[in-house]
Amino acid sequence: MTNITSEEIIETDYAIREHRSLWIDAWQRLISSKTALLGMFIVTVFVVSSVGAHFFWEYEPKKDLDYSLKLKPPTLVANEEVPSVHLFGTDKLGRDIFRRVVHGGWNSLRVGIVAVGISLILGGTIGLISGFYENMNMTSMELITLFGVTGFSLGLLSAWIAGQPIQAFLLAGLGVVAAAFPEFQKDKPTRMLIFAAAGGILLAVPALSVSKTTALICGLYGVLSGMLISRALDGNFFSSTMMRFMDIILSFPGYLLAIAIVAFLGPGLEKGMIAIGIVGIPVYARLTRSAVLSVIQKEYILAAQSVGEGHGRILFHHLMPNILSPVIVQTTMGLAAAILSAAALGFLGLGAIPPEPEWGAMLGDSYRYLASGAWWAVLFPGIAIMLSVLGFNLLGDGLRDALDPKLRT
Amino acid sequence: MSRYIIRRIIAVIPTIIGVTFVIFMFQRLIPGDPAVAMLGEHATEESIERLREQFGLNRPLFLDREALAEGDIEGFFDSQYVRYMKRLFVLDMGESIHRRIPVAETLGLRFPATIELAFLSMGIAIMVGIPVGIISAAKRNSAIDGVSMVGSLIGVSMPIFWLGLMLIMMFAVFLQWLPAGGRISPGIEIEPITNFYLIDTLITGNIEGFRDALEHIIMPAIALATIPMAIIARMTRSSMLDVLQEDYVRTARAKGLGRGMVLSKHALKNAALPVVTIIGLQMGTLLAGAVLTETIFSWPGIGRWVYDAILGRDYPVVQGGTLVIALVFVFVNFFVDIMYAVLDPRIRYD
Numbered sequence: 001m002t003n004i005t006s007e008e009i010i011e012t013d014y015a016i017r018e019h020r021s022l023w024i025d026a027w028q029r030l031i032s033s034k035t036a037l038l039g040m041f042i043v044t045v046f047v048v049s050s051v052g053a054h055f056f057w058e059y060e061p062k063k064d065l066d067y068s069l070k071l072k073p074p075t076l077v078a079n080e081e082v083p084s085v086h087l088f089g090t091d092k093l094g095r096d097i098f099r100r101v102v103h104g105g106w107n108s109l110r111v112g113i114v115a116v117g118i119s120l121i122l123g124g125t126i127g128l129i130s131g132f133y134e135n136m137n138m139t140s141m142e143l144i145t146l147f148g149v150t151g152f153s154l155g156l157l158s159a160w161i162a163g164q165p166i167q168a169f170l171l172a173g174l175g176v177v178a179a180a181f182p183e184f185q186k187d188k189p190t191r192m193l194i195f196a197a198a199g200g201i202l203l204a205v206p207a208l209s210v211s212k213t214t215a216l217i218c219g220l221y222g223v224l225s226g227m228l229i230s231r232a233l234d235g236n237f238f239s240s241t242m243m244r245f246m247d248i249i250l251s252f253p254g255y256l257l258a259i260a261i262v263a264f265l266g267p268g269l270e271k272g273m274i275a276i277g278i279v280g281i282p283v284y285a286r287l288t289r290s291a292v293l294s295v296i297q298k299e300y301i302l303a304a305q306s307v308g309e310g311h312g313r314i315l316f317h318h319l320m321p322n323i324l325s326p327v328i329v330q331t332t333m334g335l336a337a338a339i340l341s342a343a344a345l346g347f348l349g350l351g352a353i354p355p356e357p358e359w360g361a362m363l364g365d366s367y368r369y370l371a372s373g374a375w376w377a378v379l380f381p382g383i384a385i386m387l388s389v390l391g392f393n394l395l396g397d398g399l400r401d402a403l404d405p406k407l408r409t
Numbered sequence: 410m411s412r413y414i415i416r417r418i419i420a421v422i423p424t425i426i427g428v429t430f431v432i433f434m435f436q437r438l439i440p441g442d443p444a445v446a447m448l449g450e451h452a453t454e455e456s457i458e459r460l461r462e463q464f465g466l467n468r469p470l471f472l473d474r475e476a477l478a479e480g481d482i483e484g485f486f487d488s489q490y491v492r493y494m495k496r497l498f499v500l501d502m503g504e505s506i507h508r509r510i511p512v513a514e515t516l517g518l519r520f521p522a523t524i525e526l527a528f529l530s531m532g533i534a535i536m537v538g539i540p541v542g543i544i545s546a547a548k549r550n551s552a553i554d555g556v557s558m559v560g561s562l563i564g565v566s567m568p569i570f571w572l573g574l575m576l577i578m579m580f581a582v583f584l585q586w587l588p589a590g591g592r593i594s595p596g597i598e599i600e601p602i603t604n605f606y607l608i609d610t611l612i613t614g615n616i617e618g619f620r621d622a623l624e625h626i627i628m629p630a631i632a633l634a635t636i637p638m639a640i641i642a643r644m645t646r647s648s649m650l651d652v653l654q655e656d657y658v659r660t661a662r663a664k665g666l667g668r669g670m671v672l673s674k675h676a677l678k679n680a681a682l683p684v685v686t687i688i689g690l691q692m693g694t695l696l697a698g699a700v701l702t703e704t705i706f707s708w709p710g711i712g713r714w715v716y717d718a719i720l721g722r723d724y725p726v727v728q729g730g731t732l733v734i735a736l737v738f739v740f741v742n743f744f745v746d747i748m749y750a751v752l753d754p755r756i757r758y759d
Contacts, residue, residue: 035559161474214477217485248427251739253693255700256715256731263719336566343568344701348716360568367574367705371589375578382571390566397562 026325029402036398042391050105059103061355066094074376089376091366093355097377100357101384107358108388111273111342111351112335118277119284120331126281127288128323130242132315133235134289135296139311144179146233151175154225155203158218162207167218170202171225178229192230199226243289246282254279255344262350269358272351276341280334287330291323298322325403329396336392343385359385413750421743428735429497432728433490465492493728502732503725505718512729515714520733521604522592523703523710527695529607529630534637535688541638542645542684546653547672557642564639573632573705580628587624590707594621629706633699637691644687648680655679682752689745693738 030036053059074089088097138146155171178195204219249257261275295301296319304314345351346360354361359381366377445457461467468489476484496503502512541561545554581589593599593606597618602609607626610619652658653676661671700712707713711730718726 161472161477163474211477213482213485214474217477217482244423244427247424248431251424251428251742252431252731252735253738256712256734259700259716259719260727260731340566340568344570347568347570347701348704363568363571363574370574370578371582373582375582378571378574378578382568382575385571386563386567389568390563393562393566 026399026402030398033398033401035394036402039391039394039396039398042387043395046105046388046391047109049102050109053102054106057099057102059099059357061100061103061357066090068094070094073374088380089374091362091377092369092374095355097362097380100362101359101380104357104359104362104381105384105388107269107352107356108339108342108385111269111276112338112392114273115276115280115338115342116331116334118274119280119334120327122277123281123284124288124327126242126246127285127290128292128315128319130235130239130285131289131292131296132311132319134239134293136235136311136314138235140179142311143182143233144176146238147175147179147229148172149175150233151178151225151229154228158203158207158221158225161221162203162210162214162218164206164210166206167203170206171199171222171229174198174202174226175229192227195230196223196226199223199229239289242285246285249279250282250286254341258341258345259348259350262345267350267353269352269356272342272345275345276338279341280338283334284327284330287326288323291326292319295319295322325399329400329403332392332396332399336389336396339385339389339392414747417743417746421739424739425736428739429494429732430490432731432735433493465489468492497732502729505726506723507721512725515726516711516729516733518604519709519711519714522708523696523699523712525605525607526626526629526633526699526702526708526710527692529626530633530695531637531688531692533630533634534641534691537634538638538641539645539684541642543649543672543677545642545646546649547668549650554646558646561639561642564635567635568701569632569635570701570705572635573629573702576628576632577705587628590625590705592622592625592709593618594625597621629702629708632705633695633702637688637695640687640691641684645680645684648683649676652676652680682749685752686745686749689741689748693741696734696737696741 030040070090070092072086072090072094075086084096086096086098088101091097091100133142149172151174152168152172155168158171159165159167174195184191199222200219201222203222203225204215207215207218252260258272258275258279261278262271265271265274301314301318304318309317342351342358343360343363346358346362347364349361349364352358352361354365362381363378366374366381370378445452458467466489468487471488471490473481473485473488476487500513502516504511505515541557545557548554577589580587588594599606599609599615599618599622600613602612606622607619610616610622649672658671658675661675662668666675699708699710700716702708703710703713704716711734715727715730715734717723718730
């Protein structure tokens, strides 16, 4: 062991691999997986065909109608009965299904991206902030904001009851005062009493101009709000409030909630995007929060804190890059789920407004003709949904293996 | 342990209140007047007003600030929401606006249909998913593993309503082996005991009825089982792979125990925890999310009923149905949490 020959040194040099960044490393792992490559291929075909069709293959759904070609089976060459070629056959209005499937991809892609965007941005922010402040003491500025916003939200109810917007601002002011003097009578009943009284007076006095009973109710409400504000609210308070809220959204089955939201907003592709996006918020919020919780105790965060870096900088420079991989994986898988949900909404007649081509809506249009043997009108849009979803799922699976080699089984 | 359960029960309460609140909100915010929807466009002002009075639709949603301003504290709280909550406490869900049948009554008929379908689907999913997962893990990276894992990925990628349609096309239209929809053929009498047709027919020895009910349920059950089956198979595989790397598995093998013995006695038991969790979660989704399957197969369950009610603005039905679905969902999740703590004593919840 002690005698190392020169050859051995050269050999060890060869063993040291060239330096590669984390992302290039992940990329190498990704393209070395056959299933991930297949997923990437499907996704690419799907994206290129739908974007290409949208911009370079003209299609006017409103004018596409030919009863002479109603429900014709797929044809590969033109014949007497069907003078044009229809690779996937035609539907109940004589429209070429191949054309509509290709154009439908644009709509599905849009729904997927916008819906996931909504869930990711809202859910991700909620999760990031919740996870961060659960483990981080708030600075005085942040506490003032938290107390102010809490006071304002609490004040809204009483402001509505009395019809006086000023009440919300008064309670927000009380919150700011409470945050500015955290040491005042700390942990003593007097603090609670003082703030409860202040809350009661602040809300009851303006309400007197409406009526005595209004003032009474507002005053009682003010006392309760004051008691809450007097307590030492912190990141945990914010986080648990948010997560409880997410739990409530999660306790509804996804489809039903999406249907209810669309019923509220009215049908349409854009409404569908919003509905699917809202339903997905808790998923991203929980994922981001747990990802933050798993890294926030790491030494580099502590180090960043101890050299005096601000919360914003820690969040964006140290935390975000390190929780990116699960979020990327979830986003890819989320695209698949969003396409599926959009198809389901379309199938129930709550997505794209006809005659706009959309896979789910095409299925919903045609499934009644199944009994008369028109299998092609149902088969091809369904295969399109399945393949695109499969593509994103395969890619997501591959990304998970590539980005997190520890999890690799 | 009991302290943990009590804490979990307490934590469920605000969720339930929130659920009732959201359900209430959504139905009231949907545009369109239910009184008009009920009486038709040509109803007179007075009859609409009378109906609104009868169902309490003329009251404010949450709190009546005008009544308060006039000094009427009781009137202040007399809102649609408070009335709704009061009725809920005595389990009165009102009656359907369109059909004038109590919601609870229809629920009693339709809920068993959904549960029967969900349980059978979950049974299929477990009986196929777990063995597939175990075999995949045992024969890792083999052809069987590859096929079953790609298969399960296709399973999660398939829209279930499309799979349902394909099954109908195959077995009802082309082969004509099975009926395309419904729960039972007309003309077959079933004595309602549990309202689970498969069980009722078995108890009463109605073999013909049992066959007919089975023929009706098998396609929707398979369609509904696909996604949980795929998810269970994947979860079983990855959980088994984790466990198979453990030292005690190697020790057991080294002691000369057979492969099958080690897989079933040592590995499976310890790999069961995440699988049980995922089964519980999928059960909630199954019970609740059968809207699409029920639509395709004209299955007379809750999902389809609630969907129709949303479109028809039948508030009491939407509220009652969604509430039951959401409560089942909450309850199943709660149960999964408890199971988790029971099954794994290593996890300490204080």
